[in-house]
Amino acid sequence: MSEQNISIQEFEQKYVARLETRKLDYNALSFQEQVNPAYRRAQCRYVGTGGVATSDSNVIQAEHFTLSNMYLPAGAEGPLHLHSDVEEVFFVIKGSITALVQIGETVHEIKLGERDCIWTPPGYYRGVRNDGDEEAIMAVMLGAPKPQIPTYPEGSELEKIRVERAKAKAAAAAAEQQK
Template identity: 65%
Template structure:
């Protein structure tokens, strides 16, 4: 079976020139705390948010995106119960934040350019750009459509997530 290279390229190649930074995908977090501002650029799959983006390569086993984290900003602690998540630092220096469930202690691990961290399912993870320049990361999730993440119990983000889940359930029940 011969490969039609034009069709292959159309289906399996994602070019930077065809992408744009999505500053809105996680805007709900930024509305709680301006330090949660960051942008995502999807390449493979739609990720946990599953935002409609017809310009991505269809995922078969994982998702891949880049994330811009401005100086001073934070990717808040969150937990994926079903997948590992990988952060690979392309540019800049950040602190990876790791917290066990039912623990108040947040561990910090310095990551510099070309450093990588893989967070297993069931562990809270986050990123803090404590530097003066924006950081650029590659982010991978180990499933085509990961479960939505949860946040640290009692945090504003977790309260918002629970509220949205109740609203969603009420809408589904009314149909």
């Protein structure tokens, strides 16, 4: 339920995120870059923390979704990944991208230009690639305030890393509980 008895200053402090206060986070997905340098890209969070960030106090806290900008340098890509719990939207703000969607065993490529959008329901592997010569910027929206960590194709190096990271996180949580 919305708060109707706050001042406009409190409202603005809580519900407005300005570009000048955003930071490009090249570390949010840096574990992917360790597998392939082409996976280097930045996330700029506005609403919620997205699918991989653990925390960011500089975002608007939402109840039902996340919204960030993804900066893809020329030649960069976001690898195929699967969100089994949420839908995901990629909206191209600047440049062009190639959206990747796996249906069955086939990965399909869909070219998107400025102001084009693709919505992917839960359960489909999806990814993006910047085949252009200039940086591309996309708005990315996920349908949950903190989606589950995405998975990667079975047997891939990224899936192995995800499993290792999940085990390490579980072990750390268990150790913390024993304190």
